[in-house]
Amino acid sequence: MKKFLTVVAAVVVLVLIGAGVVNWLNTTKKTDIIPPLPLPPQSSQPAQPAWCPDVEVLAAPGTWESVANDDPINPKANPASFMLTVTQPLQQRYPMDKVKVWTLPYTAQFKNINAQHEMSYDQSRQEGTSKYEAELRIMHKDCPQTDFILMGFSQGAVIVGDIANQIGAGQGVVPAERIRGVAVVADGRREPGVGQAQGNPVAGVGAEVSLQLLNQLTQTIMPGATMRGPRVGGYGVLNDRVMDICAPDDHICDAPLGIGNAVQRAQALIAANAVHAQYATNPNVFPGSTTTQWLIGWATGLIDA
Incomplete structure (x- = not known):
């Protein structure tokens, strides 16, 4: 009898333990369970090192205004370079x-x-x-959120315009969305209606467009200077962001279109051109102002925006 009571007591104890476990499981609230830590938010933008600038302004000087070993941050090769009248005030304005x-x-x-x-x-x-292009490529690789403002004068405008042509076609070294604006001053491949004309209107075209059909004849005056004509495709998606500036009667960007005296036109291209050399002071480009002042205001607006 005593053994039987012991067995019964053990069974009762087991039943009570089981009931307690079931009751605990049924009454435990979800809030008692510690949730997993949330994952950090994922950014759609690539990482940007702290030293990277918000904007990089890249300026391309014209013929005889630079040398291959000049300092790109503090150029000294030609203190009279037109581009310095724009870049130095920007350097003084912004850290x-x-x-x-x-x-x-x-x-x-x-x-x-x-x-x-x-x-x-x-x-x-x-x-x-x-x-x-190497500077653009390196900066974009190191600082993927940095935007760019491109500008160039004369031969430098041809370089900048060619690069903008490639970027606008989706074939450039940086994506088009990273370009805030482009300014080409006295562009030798200028076409009316391509880009956004600024200042007083001009009727002519760039020298490379004007002389394209006379290219072989002009080689006697300018050996190794290929007159390539207009840029195929213009500026593509960048067209509304490209500012085209040309002084009336500047033979580099306001040349006659059509067959003419190739030798005389080539000689005019390389001759000392007072109009071409006076964009910093010429009041006949932007009435009441100068190209220098206009470019500084334009670039400042893009940077501050």
Whole structure:
């Protein structure tokens, strides 16, 4: 009898334990369970190092306004360079951690009958294009959220316009969405209606467009200077962001279109051109102002926006 009661007591104890476990499981609230830690938010933007500027301004000087070993941050090769009238005020206005101002160091020469010892236009332009694109490529790789403002004068405008043409077609070294604006001043491949014309209107075209059909004849005056004509496709998706500036009667960007005296037109291209050399002071481009002042205001607006 005693053994039987012991067995019964053990069974009762087991039943009570089981009932307690079931009751605990049924009454435990979800809030008693510690939830897993949330994952950190995923950013759609690539990482940007702290040293990267918000904007980089890249300026391409014209012929004889730069050298291959010049300092791109503090260029000194030609203190009279037109682009310096724009870039130096921007450097003074903004700290480098906000805006980096970089000036293309390239040979910037134009071999012709008056300067046989110089690098040919084609070689100089190709050198400048390669260096300019390398700076864009490296900066975009290191600082993927940095935006760019591109500007160039004369031979530098041809370089910048060619690079903008490629970027606008989706074939450039940086995506088009990273370009805030482009300014080409006295562009030798200028076409009316391509880009956004600024300042007083001009009726002519760029020298490379004007002389394209006379290219073989002009080689006697400018060996190694290929007149390539207009840019195929224009500026593509960048068209509304490209500012085209040309002074009336500047033979580099306001040349006649059509067959004419190739030799005389080539000679006019390489001759000292007072209009071409006076964009910093010429009041006949932007009435009541100058190209320098307009460019500073335009770039400042893009940066501050």
